[in-house]
Amino acid sequence: MNIGEIAKRAGVSRSTVSYALSGKRPVSAATAQRINDVIDELGYRPNASARALAEGRTRTFGLVIPPASTRLTDVQLAFVASVVEAAATHDHDVLLSPSGGDHDRSFERIVTGRRVDGVILMEILLQDPRVDRLTSAGLPFVTIGHVADPAASWWIDVDYAGLITRCVRHLADLGHSDVVLINRSDELVAAGYGPALRATTAFAETAEECGITARTVCCADEAAAGMACVDEIRTRWPDVTAAVTINEAALPGVQRGLHRAGLDVPRDFSLTGVIADRLAEDFHPPLTAADVPAGDMAQLAVDLLLEQINDPSATPRHRMFAPSITLRSSTGARRRP
Amino acid sequence: MNIGEIAKRAGVSRSTVSYALSGKRPVSAATAQRINDVIDELGYRPNASARALAEGRTRTFGLVIPPASTRLTDVQLAFVASVVEAAATHDHDVLLSPSGGDHDRSFERIVTGRRVDGVILMEILLQDPRVDRLTSAGLPFVTIGHVADPAASWWIDVDYAGLITRCVRHLADLGHSDVVLINRSDELVAAGYGPALRATTAFAETAEECGITARTVCCADEAAAGMACVDEIRTRWPDVTAAVTINEAALPGVQRGLHRAGLDVPRDFSLTGVIADRLAEDFHPPLTAADVPAGDMAQLAVDLLLEQINDPSATPRHRMFAPSITLRSSTGARRRP
DNA sequence: GCAAGAGGTCGAACCGGTTCGACTTGTGGA
DNA sequence: TCCACAAGTCGAACCGGTTCGACCTCTTGC
Numbered sequence: 001m002n003i004g005e006i007a008k009r010a011g012v013s014r015s016t017v018s019y020a021l022s023g024k025r026p027v028s029a030a031t032a033q034r035i036n037d038v039i040d041e042l043g044y045r046p047n048a049s050a051r052a053l054a055e056g057r058t059r060t061f062g063l064v065i066p067p068a069s070t071r072l073t074d075v076q077l078a079f080v081a082s083v084v085e086a087a088a089t090h091d092h093d094v095l096l097s098p099s100g101g102d103h104d105r106s107f108e109r110i111v112t113g114r115r116v117d118g119v120i121l122m123e124i125l126l127q128d129p130r131v132d133r134l135t136s137a138g139l140p141f142v143t144i145g146h147v148a149d150p151a152a153s154w155w156i157d158v159d160y161a162g163l164i165t166r167c168v169r170h171l172a173d174l175g176h177s178d179v180v181l182i183n184r185s186d187e188l189v190a191a192g193y194g195p196a197l198r199a200t201t202a203f204a205e206t207a208e209e210c211g212i213t214a215r216t217v218c219c220a221d222e223a224a225a226g227m228a229c230v231d232e233i234r235t236r237w238p239d240v241t242a243a244v245t246i247n248e249a250a251l252p253g254v255q256r257g258l259h260r261a262g263l264d265v266p267r268d269f270s271l272t273g274v275i276a277d278r279l280a281e282d283f284h285p286p287l288t289a290a291d292v293p294a295g296d297m298a299q300l301a302v303d304l305l306l307e308q309i310n311d312p313s314a315t316p317r318h319r320m321f322a323p324s325i326t327l328r329s330s331t332g333a334r335r336r337p
Numbered sequence: 338m339n340i341g342e343i344a345k346r347a348g349v350s351r352s353t354v355s356y357a358l359s360g361k362r363p364v365s366a367a368t369a370q371r372i373n374d375v376i377d378e379l380g381y382r383p384n385a386s387a388r389a390l391a392e393g394r395t396r397t398f399g400l401v402i403p404p405a406s407t408r409l410t411d412v413q414l415a416f417v418a419s420v421v422e423a424a425a426t427h428d429h430d431v432l433l434s435p436s437g438g439d440h441d442r443s444f445e446r447i448v449t450g451r452r453v454d455g456v457i458l459m460e461i462l463l464q465d466p467r468v469d470r471l472t473s474a475g476l477p478f479v480t481i482g483h484v485a486d487p488a489a490s491w492w493i494d495v496d497y498a499g500l501i502t503r504c505v506r507h508l509a510d511l512g513h514s515d516v517v518l519i520n521r522s523d524e525l526v527a528a529g530y531g532p533a534l535r536a537t538t539a540f541a542e543t544a545e546e547c548g549i550t551a552r553t554v555c556c557a558d559e560a561a562a563g564m565a566c567v568d569e570i571r572t573r574w575p576d577v578t579a580a581v582t583i584n585e586a587a588l589p590g591v592q593r594g595l596h597r598a599g600l601d602v603p604r605d606f607s608l609t610g611v612i613a614d615r616l617a618e619d620f621h622p623p624l625t626a627a628d629v630p631a632g633d634m635a636q637l638a639v640d641l642l643l644e645q646i647n648d649p650s651a652t653p654r655h656r657m658f659a660p661s662i663t664l665r666s667s668t669g670a671r672r673r674p
Numbered sequence: 675g676c677a678a679g680a681g682g683t684c685g686a687a688c689c690g691g692t693t694c695g696a697c698t699t700g701t702g703g704a
Numbered sequence: 705t706c707c708a709c710a711a712g713t714c715g716a717a718c719c720g721g722t723t724c725g726a727c728c729t730c731t732t733g734c
Contacts, residue, residue, distance in 0.1 A: 045449035050690035387720035
């Protein structure tokens with residue numbers, strides 16, 4: 001069931017079979033027909049490892065996901081699924097590699113072992129050792145989020161700053177004068193996670209511009225933390241009447257915390273942020289939020305990666321996504337007591 | 338940066354380098370030292386494709402997931418993450434393949450191209466063409482869920498029948514006499530999705546045994562359907578006071594539907610079923626449910642697959658998981674009107 | 675003192691593809 | 705009529721590893 005067997009049965013040489021399959025050199029119609037008949041009869045498909053070895057490309061991408069310990073958010077999950085789908089349309093496969101934590105062996109294996117032609121890195125930090133590693137290994141990659149020097153690499157990002165600005169303005173327009181940003185975890189902020197930093201800055205700036213009071217709180221990526229976070233907000237800043245969040249995973253807890261505190265959304269408290277559309281719609285009430293276009297981002301990430309693989313000397317391209325904010329029903333005018 | 342280069346610099350033959358690396362034949366301490374020095378200096382790692390070609394094994398598993406269009410449930414997501422992690426501890430990688438929809442090219446590529454040493458199949462049907470395909474290709478595989486002839490293949494499953502039975506008895510003990518099973522989608526049931534069928538049967542049988550009235554309704558895997566489903570239940574069978582579900586994805590909608598109908602859980606309506614623990618805990622109120630041990634299942638799936646790969650003639654093994662039901666606060670005594 | 679066997683190393687073959695150079699044959703233009 | 709060139713095919717080299725058989729040397733046991 002290898003190419004030699006096909007060649008023998010079709011009465012041609014191995015190279016002719018290869019050319020018939022790839023079309024890189026002309027093959028007579030009669031020969032091609034005979035070869036195809038044999039292939040169909042035997043259900044032959046070339047061995048991927050052999051092909052990869054000879055061609056020097058594996059037709060596989062690596063997708064580096066956050067470690068399994070941190071549960072994937074809805075946006076991330078949608079992104080992963082879409083990457084696999086987009087890769088499939090280009091006849092490529094996707095190798096998963098959890099990163100951070102102890103799983104750096106997996107990352108190393110993929111990078112050094114030449115298992116993949118390129119890598120998509122999720123959740124990168126402003127200073128990310130994995131980026132340096134890929135650069136020194138000369139392996140094409142696209143990051144979700146950008147690093148210190150935006151012009152030097154290929155990336156896709158969400159304009160967190162712009163979105164947060166719009167969320168804050170929206171709340172200010174509704175009359176809120178004390179708002180809080182529910183950020184992602186302390187550790188992530190400390191590690192230099194771009195979206196968290198940009199959100200913080202934009203939040204503070206826009207609040208000042210609108211003349212309203214801004215508070216910020218970090219919250220681990222889990223429901224329990226979200227609940228605790230609401231308690232913290234209530235006790236530290238009882239005047240806060242609205243929250244903006246980029247922490248999807250904490251949302252169920254936030255919701256529960258508000259409910260337990262006897263606060264109705266949006267009557268007593270407004271809630272908005274950057275949230276996957278499916279999640280935002282599933283909430284009750286449905287959340288006014290910036291819907292991250294995970295599918296489009298995945299598609300583009302794959303396209304950029306392929307572009308880079310096909311032309312290693314191409315100049316880096318990138319793209320900032322600025323999704324619009326969808327008005328649903330979790331934000332409302334501030335009630336004047 | 339290939340094995341020949343290492344050999345040259347260390348002043349030995351390529352085979353000696355190979356043996357030094359694999360330990361399959363003894364190499365003198367001095368030689369080994371020299372080779373390792375060179376390897377460290379150059380940061381050499383063997384090319385995965387070449388190794389796969391020579392060894393006849395790729396050290397990669399295929400994980401066949403439901404297509405991207407159907408959003409993964411929490412249990413499924415946890416399972417995927419755990420499979421990747423378990424594979425990593427054995428120095429294996431995981432190739433993702435969405436299947437079921439149009440993406441069977443991806444499945445075919447993985448199977449026929451010998452890209453993987455074995456496959457883990459999620460969400461299989463009682464009659465599943467992919468199982469036949471893998472069998473005829475002679476590729477080791479483990480299924481999550483079992484097929485018609487349980488003794489003939491390797492699988493892991495959750496004892497849906499047993500769990501549903503316990504859920505129903507639990508509700509019966511609490512005094513409920515009209516209960517409904519919120520099953521997964523019509524299509525899945527029609528396609529012969531095992532868990533859905535077993536749940537249906539067990540539900541009906543246990544209800545009869547307990548002398549209570551049982552209703553069953555199918556519900557698509559999404560929140561909106563869950564909400565519609567509650568409406569349907571309320572209008573068709575107003576006497577129903579409790580629900581058992583195996584449909585995680587519909588839960589947010591079910592919850593919202595109950596809330597809109599003015600029903601408090603568990604005061605007016607009890608809710609239980611087979612649900613990922615994290616999801617059950619994040620609900621309000623937290624759900625009394627059978628917690629599917631996704632992590633353990635993933636670990637075992639990987640172990641079984643490796644066992645099969647290492648000894649293709651081994652007799653099939655399987656395991657039925659019967660998680661216990663965790664009492665939380667979504668079930669309560671039926672209120673006698 | 676010698677055979678048996680273990681330790682250590684090498685060269686060559688092999689895994690299953692792709693690709694290059696060369697060869698043959700047929701065709702059209704000068 | 706002859707040449708140039710395209711079409712069609714083949715054999716060999718190559719990609720980067722692993723593994724087998726053979727060889728040499730040094731112990732060890734009888």
